[in-house]
């Protein structure tokens with residue numbers, strides 16, 4: 001039934017009941033007697049309440065739709081309003097659900113494209129750092145060595161010092177390049193890459209350990225990259241925000257050929273902090289490969305990031321463009 005007829009009939013029912021009462025047991029004399037006025041006022045209040053209740057029931061699907069509209073989040077897809085009955089509200093709900101599905105698909109495609117472009121750009125910068133700046137510094141290092149070998153004693157010490165500084169710069173550039181593009185991921189595979197990544201975050205105040213169950217189902221390269229980047233952001237967040245003394249990265253097999261990644265710290269917890277670019281980036285990457293991402297409190301307090309991916313059947317969009 002259309003919204004128009006629904007509201008019309010609701011009001012008609014209330015008015016017809018009122019008229020039937022006036023024609024039947026209720027009478028009104030002129031001037032109105034106190035008892036009659038009382039009955040009329042009580043009748044009016046009852047009518048208004050009945051009207052309000054019936055309208056509330058009639059418009060409930062609209063309220064549900066509004067609620068979904070307010071809470072819809074493209075990074076947490078799947079929230080839909082149940083379509084009840086026929087008529088305009090049902091049509092509106094169906095159209096809204098279809099629009100949400102279309103927006104989610106478009107969002108996934110466009111964020112896939114953006115992330116691919118970002119990975120490609122990172123790879124290019126890493127390559128250039130390695131090939132251009134790295135080669136130049138290596139050449140400088142050799143020249144310094146050459147000069148130091150032939151220089152008189154007082155200058156030699158200075159040249160050795162310059163050599164050390166250049167070597168430190170070279171190491172730094174290699175580290176930045178490695179971080180920009182997880183080369184270890186391609187060279188040594190996900191397990192070593194995750195171990196190396198976790199070890200990078202260990203300091204005297206933060207113990208960082210990776211626990212990787214052997215014999216995990218094979219993963220698509222795009223999935224491995226997502227796991228790596230999400231672990232990287234999780235560890236960065238722990239180092240930056242958690243005030244933790246312990247952080248663990250777990251990679252383990254789950255039922256149905258699924259793999260679970262956990263990044264768990266014992267810090268102050270994420271609480272109700274607003275999500276920034278880091279966490280929404282995690283959500284976008286997870287969406288891209290159809291993985292489930294959960295962020296919340298761990299079993300012993302602190303923050304826990306849980307990611308579940310499916311082995312070997314994951315979407316390869318990232319891989320196509322970024323690798």
Ligand SMILES: Nc1ncnc2c1ncn2[C@@H]1O[C@H](COP(=O)(O)OP(=O)(O)OP(=O)(O)O)[C@@H](O)[C@H]1O
Nearest residue numbers: 237238241242269270273274275276277278279303
């Ligand atoms: N492990 C954690 N422990 C405590 N708080 C956290 C943790 N991870 C995230 N947070 C909180 O969640 C917020 C959002 O994190 P998010 O990674 O999205 O953004 P960010 O780290 O502030 O900035 P960036 O965009 O550089 O990542 C943080 O500002 C922080 O307050």
Ligand SMILES: [Mg+2]
Nearest residue numbers: 236237278279
């Ligand atoms: Mg962050």
